[in-house]
Amino acid sequence: MRVLLLNILIVLGTFLKVQAQDYTEVKAKFEHNLHQPVNIQKLGDGHYFIDFGKAYFGTLSIKAKASQKDTVVFHLAEQLSSEYTVNRNPKGTIRYQNVVLPHLIKGESINLKLPKVIGNTKPEAIALPESFGVIMPFRYCEIENLKIPIDDLIIHQKVVHYKFNDKASYFTSSDTILNQIWDICKHTIKATSFAGYYVDGDRERIPYEADAYINQLSHYAFDNEYSLARRTNEFFISNPTWPTEWILHTAKMFYYDYLYTGNSESISKFYDKLKDKTLIKLEREDGLITTDNERMNKQFMTQLGFEKRKKIRDIVDWPMSERDGYEMKAINTVVNAFYFENLIMMSRIAEALEKQEDALFFKDKANQVKALINDKLFDKSTGLYIDGEDSSHSSLHANMFPLAFGIVPEERKEAVLKFIKSKGMACSVYAAQYLLEGLYKSNEVAYAQQLITATDHDRTWYNMIKTGSTMTLEAWDIKYKPNLDWNHAWGTAPGNIITRDLWGIKPVTPGFEDAEIYPQLSNLNFSEIKAPTIKGPITAKYKKIDDHNFKYEIELPKSMNGHFKVPTGNWKSITHNGVEVHDKNKLKLDKGRNIITLVN
DSSP states (O other), X not given: OHHHHHHHHHHHHHHHHHHHHHHHHHHTTEEEEXXXXXXXXEEETTEEEEEEEEEEEEEEEEEESSOBOSOEEEEEESOEEETTEEOSSOSTTOOEEEEEESOBOTTOEEEOOOOOOGGGSSTTSOOOOGGGOSOEEEEEEEXXXXXXXXXXXEEEEEEEEEOOOGGGOEEEESOHHHHHHHHHHHHHHHHGGGGSSOOSOTTTOOOOHHHHHHHHHHHHHHOOOOHHHHHHHHHHHHXXXXXXXXXXXXXXXXXXXXXXHOOOHHHHHTHHHHHHTTTGGGXXXXXXXXXXXXXXXXXXXHHHTOSSOOOOBOOSSSSGGXXXXXXXXXXBHHHHHHHHHHHHHHHHHHHHTTOHHHHHHHHHHHHHHHHHHHHHSEETTTTEEOSBTTOOOOOHHHHHHHHHTTOSOHHHHHHHHHHHHHHOSOSOTTTHHHHHHHHHHTTOHHHHHHHHHOOSSSSSHHHHHHHTOSSOOSSSSTTTOTTOOSOOGGGOHHHHXXXXXXXXXXXXXXXGSEEEEOOOOTTOSEEEEEEOOXXXXXXXXXXXXXXXXXXXXXEOOTTOEEEEEOOSSOOSEEEETTEEOXXXXXXXXXXXXXXXXXXX
16 A cells, blocks of 8 residues: 555656646746836726726736825726716626735735636636736726825736747738737737737637637747647647637647648648547448437547547537528538548658558548538539538538638639628637638639628627727627626637738748738738748738739748749739749749739
8 A cells, every 4th residue: 555655646746746746848938028108097086097098917016105004995897887987787708807915015016916817727627827816817906095195106017928928920001900809819818818828818728729729820820839739739739629610720720730740740740640530430331420429438538638528519600590500410511611621631641651551541531521511511503611511501601611621623612602791600619710810812802801800790800809808708798698798709710810811821841831911801902921931931922003004022041942933813914023024923032132023
């Protein structure tokens, strides 16, 4: 018994040592900053309102220059109820807390001790280091019963986030709404990194694969910091979540980590686990997958990384009201579209690891699944994809996911796109990522930009700004998700879409050895962007000189190769650094500065 206990203690000690080493490494990447107020208003005797400009995760730091024996009340909040009044009873998971200090002591520095929130401190939530204390997202503070002059109170918003280089990226354009949307997305990525993982916001503080995928791509658009994405990806190997499609994001995230960094360590280490997470074992005889499958047993769930859960479940979109009336069937079109995408991702991963036999297997399997979707999950009479086998309903989701993943044949695109465009934004902020990807891949750039910058209804990013939030919301509006939070990075799709699709800046080969720039700038008159990469920033400028002349200026890092894909148009003349170019599709970029002019 003593020997067994000793062995347990040795194992536990080793585990704690490893955890401590890991934490020490991660701890060094957190930044703690003090932000000054941008606005202070006196509301009455001893009553003040303070605005810090943007919401961050943190607490309030105060230092008094004079003592006060009486109590002081502090109200911290994300939302206002009127111009200079914090909302003390917000709906959903919009945050508010009040703290009463018994007194103020001259010269004493205090960080407000906030009460814990049960919802985001459950065992499955990411636990923050004790040194952080309890933190919350807030922008505003109200102070009551302050007997000393406000000038005798040094007050800061004490914030914490993962290291972030604000200067690593920028974007501006002739569309001021688009600029504001870029800004809110960028701030969201910075502020929500407080946990050291990509979490789903403050309501649960749990990593979810779909949230993390959008978070990852947007983080790449704003900063060349890659450890947070990799750390989150590897967390999912043993900590998956229940939705079928969320698990089917795993290989995508690992592949993009490799594509953006050129580092194959993660895809190599977890290769066999990634094969499990393709859900290939849920195939029925014809090759399509279903969760209504007797193979979903304890052994299978253990292989996926679950300890207790008995089943996974199709989700399509979340909340359920965002599914555009989707008819859930055992053979689910969205699930199988994701399955196809997974097989493509695994074929690329296998190629990268020189596993040629596996690469061929996954490619062949992907082609088989694509053919099956186009045969069994398509209604020839309507020209649309149906929600699932034996369904008579065609939703936005059943059509936009196949479009985004390249499943839709060219001859079917016209009908599919017409249907998609008739639906508007009939999906959640999560699924909007794939809606926009599909539109840009199909050259529907004007409509895609219209969706991003719309201001005339509440299913827009502008509505998030209009509500008063400085981070993207969990849903379009609280009426669509009554328990939403105001700090959800899965709402940042435009952040990565602007870089990857509107400006078309993407890695062609791992580690950005080769880059592609394919601008689809629609009706913009000018734009500038700085896109971070592991090799250094790509900077680009665009100006519409007049209706016939367009100028691009692109600068690549010296260690990077790149090409410029010519935007669609009837170009009479294309010049590159003063030399006429005859290839109307793409041109090889020089290392350093490139000036390209297009004339129609």
